[in-house]
Amino acid sequence: MSVYVGEEAKVYYVTETTYGETPTSPTMYGMTTAPHVEPGLNPGLIKVRGIGSRDLQAIKKGLRRVELKVAYALPSDAPIDFLQHIQTLTSLSVEVFYEKTYGIIDLLHKGCRFNRVTVECSAEDIIKAEAELIGQNVAVGTAKVGATYNDHSGAVAFHESYVKKGVATLDRVTDYRFVIENNLRRVPVIRTTNGFLLKYLQERQRNCMGELTFEFEDKEEYDDVINDTEFTLEFGLGGTKKAVFSNCKWENVATPTRVEDLVGLKAPFVAKSVVIS
Numbered sequence: 644m645s646v647y648v649g650e651e652a653k654v655y656y657v658t659e660t661t662y663g664e665t666p667t668s669p670t671m672y673g674m675t676t677a678p679h680v681e682p683g684l685n686p687g688l689i690k691v692r693g694i695g696s697r698d699l700q701a702i703k704k705g706l707r708r709v710e711l712k713v714a715y716a717l718p719s720d721a722p723i724d725f726l727q728h729i730q731t732l733t734s735l736s737v738e739v740f741y742e743k744t745y746g747i748i749d750l751l752h753k754g755c756r757f758n759r760v761t762v763e764c765s766a767e768d769i770i771k772a773e774a775e776l777i778g779q780n781v782a783v784g785t786a787k788v789g790a791t792y793n794d795h796s797g798a799v800a801f802h803e804s805y806v807k808k809g810v811a812t813l814d815r816v817t818d819y820r821f822v823i824e825n826n827l828r829r830v831p832v833i834r835t836t837n838g839f840l841l842k843y844l845q846e847r848q849r850n851c852m853g854e855l856t857f858e859f860e861d862k863e864e865y866d867d868v869i870n871d872t873e874f875t876l877e878f879g880l881g882g883t884k885k886a887v888f889s890n891c892k893w894e895n896v897a898t899p900t901r902v903e904d905l906v907g908l909k910a911p912f913v914a915k916s917v918v919i920s
Contacts (some may be wrong), residue, residue: 647741647748654680654713655792656737656755657846663754663779664842671789672724677715677776677829681737682881684709684781688721706831706859709778711737713851717762717770721796726772727919729757729823730890734866737776740787747785751841760808762878762886769798770880777827780840788898799881806855807877815860817907819878821853821886822916835888841899845869851888859906876912880919890915 655671687705717726728735734756740749755778764770806813832845853876857864867874874886891914898908 644744647743648814650740652680652741654715654737654739655789656735657756657789658728659734659736662734664845665751665753668790669708669736669788670791670793670821671738672768673711673792673794674713674715674725674795675717675719675794677713679712679714680739681712682752682781687885696701704839706829706841707780709752709755709831711739711755711776711778712773713737713776714771714773716798717772717801717881718795719803721795722770722799722884723919725774726760726762726880729760729825730758730775730917730919732825734844736777737778738786738788743910749782749787751782751788752778752780753782754774754844756827757825757844759822759824761820761822762880763818764801764878765818766801769800770804777829777844779844792825798865803879805877805879806833808874813855813857815857816855817858818841818856819853821878821888821917822850824850826850849916851893851917852912853888853914854909854911857908859898859908864893864910866909868893868896876914884920886917886919887916888917889913891904 655673657669657671662748669782680864685708688706689703689705690699693700710815734754737752740747758776758777762772775908806816827849828845829841830844831864844874874891876891894911894913896910898906
């Protein structure tokens, strides 16, 4: 026996037809470009105190909190297959398993939805995403659940991406980052059957925002702020895939200036809506 190491972990997912139920013998899709995965399980313990003792009188399980973080590079053969669920809010079963020749530890996260995702790209790098999901339950086992496993491979490099403002391509951008938040709310109900599991995972107000870093060549972004200009930002995600943020405005612009450095411009933005397609 020996401990598990990162290279023995894999992440796969499948969409659910019924919330919280993994399809029978599904075809699972995996992310070979994920350098970091973090399953989290919190029993939501209820700690009961009472007079007559300094110590707890009871410890009861509460609402089970299932969380999963996955950092990965957008795969070039299916750049948005996983990412698109931040907008579809389709529920997923996400399987994280740790595999040795003599055994498997399988963590099947059921009823998962995207709560938040961050996508970023820098010159001389690849497009990276970090997804934060909330689930309903985790099934722990010693066998994989899928009938077949297909891996999404490759990665999208910075020179396969682009940034457009309106119809014009911005060729001054050195870095970009955008964030989409669904602000999911766990909703439990009083019941004796699986009452420790949430019944609903409800999306609330959506936040769409990000930041661009420019080489400082002109005053366009300052003019946008002065004139209260609204615009569209489009980010290329590989192939024909893209994320389009509509009705954007710069939240602020800044040009930190040091005598020994080139002058760069940082411009955080906020948008009314986004479409990934």
